[in-house]
Amino acid sequence: MEDNGRHVQVLLADDEENVRFAMKETLAPMGCDCREAANGREAVEMFAAGSYDLVVLDYRMPELDGIEALKEIHRVNPDVPVLFVTAYGTKELALEAMREGAYDYFTKPFDVEEMRVVVRRALERRLLRRRLQILSRQMDSSLGFDQIIGSTAEMREIFRLIQKIAGQDVTVLILGESGTGKELVASAIHRHSKRRNGPFVAINCAAIPATLLESELFGHERGAFTGAFAQKVGKFEHAHGGTIFLDEIGDMDALLQAKMLRILQERQFQRVGGNKNVQVDVRIIAATNKDLAQEVAKGNFREDLYFRLNVIPIFLPPLRNRKADVPLLIEHFVRKANAQYGKAISGISREVMERFLAHPWPGNVRELENVISRAVILSHGAQITSTDLPLGFSDLQSGAVEDRAGGAESVRATIELAPEGGGDPRQGLIASVMKQIEAGKSLQDAVEEEIQRVEKDVILASLERNRWRRGLTATFLGISRRNLLRKMQKLGIE
Numbered sequence: 001m002e003d004n005g006r007h008v009q010v011l012l013a014d015d016e017e018n019v020r021f022a023m024k025e026t027l028a029p030m031g032c033d034c035r036e037a038a039n040g041r042e043a044v045e046m047f048a049a050g051s052y053d054l055v056v057l058d059y060r061m062p063e064l065d066g067i068e069a070l071k072e073i074h075r076v077n078p079d080v081p082v083l084f085v086t087a088y089g090t091k092e093l094a095l096e097a098m099r100e101g102a103y104d105y106f107t108k109p110f111d112v113e114e115m116r117v118v119v120r121r122a123l124e125r126r127l128l129r130r131r132l133q134i135l136s137r138q139m140d141s142s143l144g145f146d147q148i149i150g151s152t153a154e155m156r157e158i159f160r161l162i163q164k165i166a167g168q169d170v171t172v173l174i175l176g177e178s179g180t181g182k183e184l185v186a187s188a189i190h191r192h193s194k195r196r197n198g199p200f201v202a203i204n205c206a207a208i209p210a211t212l213l214e215s216e217l218f219g220h221e222r223g224a225f226t227g228a229f230a231q232k233v234g235k236f237e238h239a240h241g242g243t244i245f246l247d248e249i250g251d252m253d254a255l256l257q258a259k260m261l262r263i264l265q266e267r268q269f270q271r272v273g274g275n276k277n278v279q280v281d282v283r284i285i286a287a288t289n290k291d292l293a294q295e296v297a298k299g300n301f302r303e304d305l306y307f308r309l310n311v312i313p314i315f316l317p318p319l320r321n322r323k324a325d326v327p328l329l330i331e332h333f334v335r336k337a338n339a340q341y342g343k344a345i346s347g348i349s350r351e352v353m354e355r356f357l358a359h360p361w362p363g364n365v366r367e368l369e370n371v372i373s374r375a376v377i378l379s380h381g382a383q384i385t386s387t388d389l390p391l392g393f394s395d396l397q398s399g400a401v402e403d404r405a406g407g408a409e410s411v412r413a414t415i416e417l418a419p420e421g422g423g424d425p426r427q428g429l430i431a432s433v434m435k436q437i438e439a440g441k442s443l444q445d446a447v448e449e450e451i452q453r454v455e456k457d458v459i460l461a462s463l464e465r466n467r468w469r470r471g472l473t474a475t476f477l478g479i480s481r482r483n484l485l486r487k488m489q490k491l492g493i494e
Contacts, residue, residue, distance in 0.1 A: 010035070011047055012034050012036050039063045041063040044072040047080075054082075056082075057083070057084055057097075059084065059097070067097060079126075082102045083105060083106070083118060099381060104471050106481070111482075148188060149325065151328055154321075162188055165312050179319075182287040183287070185314060186245040187200055190285075199241065199242035201235050201242065201243070206251040210256070218270070218272060221273040224272045236280050237278065244285070249288050250295055261305045261308060268280070319364045337376035343376050352389065371390065432450055452491065459477070459487060459493060
């Protein structure tokens with residue numbers, strides 16, 4: 001197995017020389033270039049000094065056991081998959097390793113083909129993660145939107161639109177729910193405009209009382225009102241030569257709307273308490289979480305101002321409508337939080353991913369970032385687990401996850417036994433067995449065939465649920481790993 005024409009680099013750590021030799025001989029035909037460590041401490045030092053695509057760790061080693069070595073390795077590079085080797089009957093240790101971020105495990109004495117399958121899957125995952133990171137960097141580089149993450153068709157269309165309008169000095173209206181990233185889009189437009197070297201001034205119109213907002217936007221003259229002891233320059237003057245971003249403009253009162261209309265038309269205004277026109281050269285980008293067309297119909301927003309603002313509208317979809325972007329956003333926010341808080345979290349557990357994909361995210365991307373930041377700070381392992389989540393997430397049972405993007409329906413469909421229209425699932429089994437008996441089979445043969453079909457469906461569903469990690473699947477089903485492999489072979493599951 002090669003990565004861009006080079007052999008993959010594997011670090012084998014086991015205190016038994018014959019075991020290391022056997023693993024090396026097993027992996028050599030796969031194109032693996034193996035390096036050996038005789039103890040946990042040596043493995044950590046070799047990993048820190050080299051560049052590896054995969055690590056295989058034995059649990060019982062001198063100087064530093066497998067669990068501690070795993071933690072040290074993940075502090076150096078959490079993206080490299082680690083496989084755990086345990087003696088038969090020490091499954092609990094292997095599960096502890098997986099909780100600490102190990103990719104999978106196998107037991108001694110190991111089966112050659114089983115080991116190759118596990119290694120191949122781990123390396124494929126490593127390769128996919130690397131390609132995703134490269135693709136993500138290429139996307140950021142080509143689009144220049146460092147903080148805007150998205151791969152759905154709708155988000156790509158937004159990126160293309162930003163590229164088209166950034167260089168044109170037109171007014172932009174960004175529409176979307178709170179937390180969808182409206183200010184990020186506004187700042188991206190500014191960064192790629194001709195005004196990029198000028199100021200970018202943002203103000204939230206809903207966060208400032210109406211009595212103070214006019215002064216904040218346009219400034220005031222000395223003595224304009226009680227407490228105005230000196231002249232004040234407003235946000236529009238601060239934004240001269242650049243861009244002003246008016247967030248939540250839908251909350252602006254009627255008097256300010258009239259003044260806004262004038263500045264959109266003439267790019268001039270008067271400070272509060274003044275009678276001299278102030279001319280400014282600014283680009284105006286506005287945003288709101290309200291339906292301005294409805295606000296116009298209700299009489300809450302000026303129609304002429306709406307048409308002036310709505311030259312180029314950009315609608316940002318809520319996160320619940322772009323669930324395919326959730327894994328990308330998670331990876332981005334974990335990296336960001338790692339850098340901010342000095343952590344080395346490699347990612348999130350399967351259960352947490354299920355919960356994230358099922359969550360409606362009423363706070364959108366901002367809520368997701370906050371949850372990830374909190375979890376990174378609180379996590380004591382290599383991965384974010386359900387115990388690191390807020391109570392609202394911890395209360396959600398992983399077995400009761402509702403519809404989510406990416407495969408949930410296929411898993412449920414695989415184990416669906418109930419007849420159409422619902423009812424007792426046993427009726428579906430009985431009907432299927434009866435059909436086979438009517439076709440000439442004996443009761444015993446019909447029942448055995450139906451049991452095998454159900455067993456195959458459940459194993460397939462469990463494998464998909466656990467992302468085809470055989471160790472986790474076996475534990476989930478309450479059987480040994482070898483028993484699972486025998487059943488997969490017998491039932492024709494590859």
